[in-house]
Every structure is written in structure tokens, then in C-alpha cells.
Amino acid sequence: MEKKSPIISIKNLHFTYPDGTVALKGVNLTIQEGESIALVGKNGSGKSTLIKHLNGIYQGDRGEITVDGLPVIEENLQTIRGLIGMAFQDPDNQLFCPTVYDDVAFGPINMDVDEMALHKRVQESLEKMGLMDLADCPSHNLSFGQQKRAAMATILSMRPKIMIFDEPTSNLDPKNEAVITEIIANLPYTRILISHDLPILYQVCQKVVVMDDGRIDAIMSMEDFITNRQLLRKNGLDFTFKCDCCNGHNHEHRHNQIEKKSLSF
Amino acid sequence: MKPDIDRYWRLESPIHSWDPRLKILTLIILAFSISSVHHISTAFGCLFISILILQLTKIPFSFSLKRLAAVTMFVGPFFLIMPLTVKAQSGDTIYFFTHLKFLEINTRGLLLAARVYLKAVSIVLLTVPMFGTNRFDISIKALERLKVPNSIIQMLLFSYRYIFVFLSELKRMSLAMKLRKFSPATNFHTLRTYGNFLGTLLVRSFERTEEVYHAMLSRGYKGILKIRFEYRAKAADFFKSSLIFMAIFGIIYFDRFFKGF
Numbered sequence: 126m127e128k129k130s131p132i133i134s135i136k137n138l139h140f141t142y143p144d145g146t147v148a149l150k151g152v153n154l155t156i157q158e159g160e161s162i163a164l165v166g167k168n169g170s171g172k173s174t175l176i177k178h179l180n181g182i183y184q185g186d187r188g189e190i191t192v193d194g195l196p197v198i199e200e201n202l203q204t205i206r207g208l209i210g211m212a213f214q215d216p217d218n219q220l221f222c223p224t225v226y227d228d229v230a231f232g233p234i235n236m237d238v239d240e241m242a243l244h245k246r247v248q249e250s251l252e253k254m255g256l257m258d259l260a261d262c263p264s265h266n267l268s269f270g271q272q273k274r275a276a277m278a279t280i281l282s283m284r285p286k287i288m289i290f291d292e293p294t295s296n297l298d299p300k301n302e303a304v305i306t307e308i309i310a311n312l313p314y315t316r317i318l319i320s321h322d323l324p325i326l327y328q329v330c331q332k333v334v335v336m337d338d339g340r341i342d343a344i345m346s347m348e349d350f351i352t353n354r355q356l357l358r359k360n361g362l363d364f365t366f367k368c369d370c371c372n373g374h375n376h377e378h379r380h381n382q383i384e385k386k387s388l389s390f
Numbered sequence: 391m392k393p394d395i396d397r398y399w400r401l402e403s404p405i406h407s408w409d410p411r412l413k414i415l416t417l418i419i420l421a422f423s424i425s426s427v428h429h430i431s432t433a434f435g436c437l438f439i440s441i442l443i444l445q446l447t448k449i450p451f452s453f454s455l456k457r458l459a460a461v462t463m464f465v466g467p468f469f470l471i472m473p474l475t476v477k478a479q480s481g482d483t484i485y486f487f488t489h490l491k492f493l494e495i496n497t498r499g500l501l502l503a504a505r506v507y508l509k510a511v512s513i514v515l516l517t518v519p520m521f522g523t524n525r526f527d528i529s530i531k532a533l534e535r536l537k538v539p540n541s542i543i544q545m546l547l548f549s550y551r552y553i554f555v556f557l558s559e560l561k562r563m564s565l566a567m568k569l570r571k572f573s574p575a576t577n578f579h580t581l582r583t584y585g586n587f588l589g590t591l592l593v594r595s596f597e598r599t600e601e602v603y604h605a606m607l608s609r610g611y612k613g614i615l616k617i618r619f620e621y622r623a624k625a626a627d628f629f630k631s632s633l634i635f636m637a638i639f640g641i642i643y644f645d646r647f648f649k650g651f
């Protein structure tokens with residue numbers, strides 16, 4: 126389509142865990158700048174493993190990855206990690222500093238952001254996530270919803286080009302879920318979203334990448350995906366289970382659209 | 391059950407306002423000089439000094455008392471063992487039972503045990519003013535300024551962090567066990583359940599710490615912890631340190647040259 130080089134390109138990626146589990150069996154994927162990708166698939170299909178290759182936490186046995194034109198190899202890792210903000214599934218694991226403020230500052234400090242700019246970035250990120258009052262709190266004293274938001278602030282402060290979220294709304298109460306969804310939906314970045322929650326995927330992503338058993342099973346538009354009930358069900362995403370969770374969000378017309386399509390089956 | 395040594399860091403006291411670097415350095419030297427004490431009377435003096443410093447912090451004494459439980463568990467047995475095992479010297483008083491002649495109780499052993507206990511208590515009490523009067527990370531950062539290697543600093547910081555991982559995993563799992571109506575009894579089933587519990591706890595904690603490490607790498611961590619904190623030592627900080635150094639001098643002098651009691 127476009128002549129521009131892709132922001133992420135994965136070619137024939139294979140990966141085996143040290144214990145012998147073959148987790149990726151030849152993944153090919155290209156993502157353009159500004160795209161929002163829904164990465165779906167059954168548990169254990171390799172989604173989390175795949176995203177950890179993008180910033181070099183794991184290095185494939187075979188294959189090639191480039192991020193923003195840079196091959197993911199040792200000497201580029203620091204630059205690439207500054208380009209990718211990655212929010213892990215369990216926020217408790219993402220918060221390891223003594224206070225929320227320190228956690229939000231951790232990324233920029235590693236990127237050698239200078240003192241003045243650092244403070245501004247941290248303040249901004251905390252403000253965006255509504256955590257100004259909790260800046261000096263130890264993160265283990267926060268509620269789960271607050272931890273999720275704090276974890277998000279820790280990557281906002283890095284000002285990445287690409288943001289990756291692994292199950293951002295799992296185990297959240299409806300109120301925090303709405304807040305997080307809203308924020309992710311409005312971020313001006315290239316986004317990759319792993320989730321079993323169809324409403325959020327639908328609200329954020331235009332493109333769906335389906336993984337199965339360490340391979341990419343299908344790549345399609347969101348419209349095609351949500352009308353393919355069989356595929357939805359196969360990937361544990363049948364929206365009839367989750368329909369009531371759209372209540373209170375400001376996207377009624379989309380919600381209606383989903384329901385209309387569900388009636389046609 | 392929280393390992394919150396820094397729970398009272400927000401209080402205000404002369405110890406809290408003391409520059410963390412000078413404070414830690416001075417109190418560590420004090421702790422070493424306490425450990426070198428030979429006379430029980432000096433050991434009592436040390437305990438008095440520790441309690442005095444502790445009182446200055448305004449931290450409730452009950453908080454510090456809890457830390458003594460571990461020392462007592464560790465040193466307590468000395469009171470039983472040392473009177474029975476210390477080699478008799480001239481001038482020792484020895485008690486024995488007429489029917490159990492092999493059981494000789496040497497009162498000097500009791501005195502030795504008391505000295506060890508007093509010194510241990512004095513030192514353990516000092517950890518509260520040392521690390522309980524600043525946020526834990528600031529104390530640790532102070533250690534870095536004192537040229538403690540970065541790898542040790544990180545170990546300290548992360549073991550502190552991992553204690554919370556471990557505890558939250560422990561809480562989650564014991565709740566799950568309660569919900570499934572597990573009630574312990576003296577049988578094989580209970581033993582096996584506890585075994586599984588412990589195994590799972592370790593594996594889960596390990597998996598989680600690995601995930602924490604991945605999250606750190608993702609945010610540009612390169613194996614060196616970059617610490618930004620400005621310490622400023624004022625005249626008052628040096629004054630406080632010199633008071634303690636006078637006490638240290640007093641302890642050593644008294645211990646060497648005072649031959650009384």
C-alpha cells in the first residue's frame with residue numbers, strides 16, 4: 126500500500142524456550158506506523174512471547190526483526206527499548222521502585238533524560254493517569270486499578286513511538302476498565318493490543334492478527350474479524366459473553382453495530 | 391507481616407533530619423565498636439546508648455521491640471548452652487547436681503551469654519535509627535555514596551522488592567487454600583499439601599521476579615541502577631556524628647581501662 130518502510134517488520138521468527146517449549150514457529154508480520162493491531166489467540170498461542178521479541182528481551186533462534194528500520198540486535202537494544210513502551214499483564218510486576226514517582230521516572234532516567242525534563246515528564250504522565258496524589262506512595266500500597274494506571278504512566282513517561290499492552294483490562298472493575306480503554310483509545314501512537322476483551326479491541330484497533338500455536342493464523346480487518354463468529358469463538362472472544370460491559374461507555378453507535386451483526390447469525 | 395523498616399520515615403526528629411550518609415556511616419561504626427566490647431558493664435552502657443538514640447527518633451518502642459524477637463530466638467539458646475559448655479577457669483563458680491555430676495553449670499557462661507545478648511540487642515536496636523528514619527531507597531542510595539558497590543546496592547533494593555512479591559504470592563495462595571476448605575491435620579495429606587504449597591510458592595515467585603526483570607529491561611535497565619538524589623551535609627549533621635563519636639570513644643575507653651564491678 127504505502128511506500129513508507131514499516132515501523133515493525135518480523136520475518137520468519139522462531140523461538141524455543143530453554144526448557145524445550147517451541148513457542149514461535151515462523152512468524153511473519155509487518156506493522157505500519159500509526160496502525161493499531163489487535164493481537165489475539167488462545168492462551169499459550171505465543172502472543173506474550175512474540176511481543177517480548179520486539180524489544181529484544183527474548184532473541185529468536187532464527188528470523189529477523191526490525192523496529193523503525195533498526196535491526197533488533199544488541200547494539201540497538203537501548204534505542205529500540207526507548208521506542209517501545211511495553212505494559213505487562215500484571216502491573217505489580219511492572220512497579221519495582223520504592224514510590225510511584227520513582228517508577229515513572231525509571232525509564233526516562235535510563236534514557237538519560239536531564240533533570241528538568243525528567244520532572245516534567247513524570248508530572249505529565251502522572252497527571253494523565255490521575256495519580257498526582259499518589260506520587261510518593263509505595264506502589265505495593267495501591268489498589269489494583271491504581272497499579273494498572275501507574276504501570277501505564279511508567280511507559281507514557283518514556284514517550285515511545287510504539288505502545289504494546291498485554292491484557293490491559295484483565296481483572297479490572299468496570300470503572301477502571303473504562304478509564305484505561307479510553308486512554309489507550311486516544312493515544313497517538315502505533316499500538317499493539319493483546320486482549321480477550323472484544324469491546325476494547327473493537328474500540329482501539331483496525332486490524333486483527335490471529336495467532337495459533339506459535340504461528341500467525343490470519344491477518345484481517347476488524348470488520349471482517351467481528352463478523353466471523355467461528356473465528357471469534359475459536360479465540361475465546363465471543364462477544365455475546367461480554368456485551369454488557371459496554372454500558373456506560375460513550376460509543377453506543379458502535380455497540381449497536383455489534384449487536385446488529387450478532388442478530389444476523 | 392510487612393517488612394516495613396521505613397514505616398516511620400515521615401516522623402520528624404534529630405535522627406530523621408541527620409544526613410543519611412553520615413548517619414549510616416556513624417551508626418555502623420558505633421555498631422562495630424559495640425561488637426568489640428568485653429565487659430558486661432560496658433555492654434549495659436551500650437544498650438543505654440542505643441535506647442537513647444532510639445528514643446530520639448520518636449519511633450514507638452513497640453515497633454523496635456518486634457525486631458528483638460528474632461535476636462532472642464537466635465541468642466536465647468546461648469543462655470542454656472554456654473553455662474554448660476564454657477571451659478572452667480580459676481575463679482569460676484560452678485554448680486552441679488548431686489545426682490547428675492556431669493551437668494556442671496558455670497556462672498561465667500551465663501555472664502558470657504548475657505554479654506552476647508546485650509550486644510546483639512544494642513546493635514539490632516540501632517538498625518531502626520539507621521534504616522528506619524529515611525525512606526528505604528534513600529538509605530540504600532546513601533550506601534552507594536559511601537562507595538558500596540552498585541551490585542550490592544541492587545541486591546539490597548531488589549531483595550526488598552522481592553519480599554513483597556513473595557508475600558503477596560503467599561497471601562494469594564493461602565487465601566486459595568482457605569477457600570478450598572483446607573484444614574491442616576497431622577497426616578500425610580497435610581504434609582503433601584504443604585509440600586506442594588511451598589513448591590508452587592517458589593516457582594511462582596521465581597516466575598514473577600523474572601517478569602519484573604523483563605519489565606525493567608523494557609524500560610532501558612542496563613544492569614546499573616541510576617540513582618538521582620542530592621544529599622547535603624550541614625554543620626548540624628557533622629555535630630550529630632561527632633556526638634556519637636564521643637560516645638564511641640567513651641565505650642572503648644571504659645571497656646579497656648575501667649576495672650570494676
Ligand SMILES: Nc1ncnc2c1ncn2[C@@H]1O[C@H](COP(=O)(O)OP(=O)(O)O)[C@@H](O)[C@H]1O
Nearest residue numbers: 142144146148167168169170171172173174175
Ligand atoms: N518462561 C517460559 N518457559 C517455558 N515455556 C514458556 C515460558 N513462557 C511461556 N511458555 C510457553 O510458551 C508458549 C507460549 O506462551 P505465551 O507466549 O505466554 O502465550 P500467550 O501469551 O499467547 O498466552 C506456551 O506453550 C507457554 O507454556
Ligand SMILES: [Mg+2]
Nearest residue numbers: 172173174291
Ligand atoms: Mg500471555
